Amino acid sequence: MFNKFSVTQQTIMGKSANGNSKSLAKLIPLLILIYVSLTASGQTTKSTKANSSALTAIESKIRDKTMAIESKLIGWRRDIHQNPELGDQEERTSKLVAEHLRALGIEVQTGVGGTGVVGILKGGKPGKLVALRADMDALAVKEPAGLPFASKATAQINGKTEYLMHACGHDAHTAMLMAAAEVLASMKSELTGSVMFIFQPAEEGSSVVEPGSGKSWGAKRMLEDGVFKKNKADAVFALHVHPGKSGQIDYKSGPATASSDVLNITVSGQQGHGGMPWNTIDPVVASAYVIAGLQSVVSRRADLTKSSAVVSVGMIHGGSSQNVIPDTVKMVGTIRSYDPEARKQLHADIKQAAEHIAEGTYAKAQVDILPMYDVTDNNDALANQMLPVLKRAAEAGVIPGSLQGASEDFSYFAKEVPGLYIFLGVTPDSEDPAKAAPNHNPKFFVDEKALVVGTRAMAAMAVNFLMSGSPN
Template sequence: MKRLHSLATLAAASLLSLNALAQSGTAAAPDALQQRGLSLADATEAQVIAWRRHIHQNPELSFQEKRTAAYVAEALARMPGIEVQTGIAKTGIKAVLRGGKPGPVVALRADMDALPVEERNDLPFKSTAKGDWLGKEVPVSHACGHDTHVAMLLGAAQALWSMRAELPGTVVFLFQPAEEQGPGPVLSGAPAMVQAGVLDNPKVDVVMGQHINAGGPLGIGYRRGSLMASGDVFKISLKGQGGHGSSPWTAKEPTVAAAEIVLALQNIVSHRIDPLDGPTVVTVGMLQSGNRVNILPDTAEVAGTVRSLSAKNQKVAHENIRLKAQKIAEQHGLTAKVEIDTGYEVLVSDPGATQVVANALEAAAGPGAQAREIGPRMGSEDFGSFGKNRPVVFWNLNASPFGDRPGAPNHSSEFVIDEKALRLGVRALVGSTLAYMTTRPNGELTASR
């Protein structure tokens, strides 16, 4: 209780500091505006930590984020003038802050859902929550770090709201459900929100986001170009005719065909993919058939994933999976049904927009951290869906609790981050927003528009 009281006191002091800073001027040059924004971002730190701990202790699974959404809406309601729309793509929130001056429309996104993972950390705000996953009661935790994403976006909203009179543009805050939904017939949160029209009215010019990890010391990693891979799931269902193990010639059983398909899929990357266009990985994670050793089954299933940093190579991989499965099945007198669910697009950080915000990210990092350009990652994120018709910028936020030594990876039951990164994440969101508002991608200043 003493710890929570201290956090509440700090949060109240933060709000007073924000109001004082908000009244300290009415106009500023781009550099001065940046510094003012970073100061306001710093003032939210105690409140952001309190928000994060509450959300961490109360996680919810994909499309079940009702309490989280209500908590976010309640926090936004304390910022008069922000237009809040709830219930988007089931549990998502869109909030619009219109600045006092004309300028671009910048969208900032945070994902809200948690994972069916039991937390194994000794934290005073550890999750003990349960949830329904595929009809079973399971432990739930923010092993993904989405609790920090939500809290940092609320902090950015608080800071930018405090300087709204001099804000040269509009900010759209997107609190997204179901990033962890995964590829499948049910859309994950990002494409569902895009389909619901969150990038229109007002028409968004750029979408920005970030993802926390414990893989390195406090800092920011950004990239001009392909940053994270697409994420697709394929399933090949084979059907033939079963029989007895003593007379396989009387059957058309699919196990041999399934094995041949698994092997054939391995040469897609080595023989059909252009490695210079972007790394691609085709992985078989499941091969299932039969129930007894002396019974020849009549069905088999092969399933796996495709990840690529190239939309072209992604398409080539899909075509070859279908072709190889169908032809091998035909050779064995079987039928093959191939399903490929594309849920996560290749996440491409627009080079021009990333160039604009790179200096802002470096300024946000300050002397105690580092912002640098990094190589691509083969992990997937549905944030790429926001980039189909407009530029997006995405960066990684490093937050190992062990300094130079990596912590547990995302999705691990032991995942934990250094809370100092929350301040850095708010600074990155605020600084990048102001940089884009005051500078066009070709470098022309726009503050006077």
């Protein structure tokens, strides 16, 4: 190439002697620039192809290694499923996880944010740090008999004995991340950078910390405990199982799950005889108007061209006798939205509506809104970068995800660093996903053949990020 360019330069200079030397001489820097650009472009193309080839080879190894430990993966899931623990009581699960990570030679820290476990796997070469997260806690749900590994565990909740179940699939999440750790640990010499494994407590809320304290959400407490202070991740990934075609991945950029707030309203009146309501101020009637009015807030105040919203009252308590109009009525509900500004406006509108409606019946309303989770906002560039990875990992393809009305404290992690939260279908092929029992239902069922898909998706996203770097 240099010899050819030298000849061209001489030829040009030769022609320039015939009377056009100045014009032709100006072309020389331009030709040099074109040559350098083409050379650099060729080198970049070669580098990109080499990197892509290396990624494909590593993803193939991930697939093979995941399949090789499938029986262990299923065994972990069944063990955790049979021994569910409430938020901040995941002692057995945390011990199982920590022992597994240590056996793999991974640096382990326990007691993070309560019962959380964090592992750091350092690759063969220095580089970026990517985090993978799984939640570990179960729910107070009674599991029906049928599975040989069905839960029989119980716990004391508010003085009552309640049955426990992994009705949201956190047993599967924990097992898949344990498997991803084993797969990646076996390939550590090939990794450029490090992987952080976050096993989080209390995603569903704490069973030992008061909700009103603001300390009941595991992700928030892990961050407050410094999970990203010593080792700041460059990106974080998480996965959640849900009713969907087994092995299929739902993927979405932008808002993925709703923000969530607890709504507490106390309506105060004047107690009296049920047969003489004119001598009372009836908080029951006032509460009925307030509940109906809250739906008008959504339908008439929320701008649905910007963000949808939901306000639901799930509990209402008042009175102790059929012929006594009570002094107060208390109601508790949830507020969901997908936009921070819409959320803020919704809070103000709910407070104003409840207070004014109650005043219209001569009662008073005290409104308290406890913020819980922010919107889980998937980083657009990160989501686009990982789409090809997910397509290669998915057993049954990748489909565009829809907004979820559920909420997630993964949002706390995703506010700190770029995050991506995906969904994995776990409905058996013999069942219609549209009719399958949802998460939090005692009949929620996980098709275990989908677990290898989730494992390799998590491992592959981590490796791809480390080798490809941060999204633009």
